[in-house]
Amino acid sequence: MTLSARPKEASERVDGAEWKPRERGVLCFVVKAxxxxxxxxxxxxxxxxxxxxxxxxxxxxxxxxxAVRETQEEVGITPTGVEWAG
Structure with missing residues (x-):
């Protein structure tokens, strides 16, 4: 039986130092209580x-x-106190 090599994960196939995004996007994590x-x-x-x-x-x-617009569109609420996280 021949075992093939494990496929590389995306993080292993991309040179992070050279990669440039085609588009920018946001995620909004709404935290309450x-x-x-x-x-x-x-x-x-x-x-x-x-x-x-x-x-x-x-x-x-x-x-x-x-982030505010996307949250309004997707879940119908307006987040306040938006903080940058990364």
């Missing part, structure tokens, strides 16, 4: 996965504006 609001992505990048609301940053938008 020690609980984090998570959603199941229905389409696009991460479809079928659980994450915070988020999406692309539109032309002329700041990161914070995009």
């Amino acid at each position: 020690g609980k984090i609001l998570l959603i199941e992505k229905k389409r696009g990048l991460g479809a079928g996965k659980v994450n915070g609301p988020g999406g692309r940053i539109e032309a002329g938008e700041t990161d914070e504006q995009a």
Whole structure:
């Protein structure tokens, strides 16, 4: 029996020092009373996965504006006190 090599993970196939994103995006993790609001992505990048609301940053938008807009669109609430986390 011949065993093939384990497929490389995405992080092993991409040179992080040279990689440049094609588009910028945001995620918003809404935290209230020690609980984090998570959603199941229905389409696009991460479809079928659980994450915070988020999406692309539109032309002329700041990161914070995009995070608030995406959260409003996806879950119908307006987050306040948005903080940058990375």
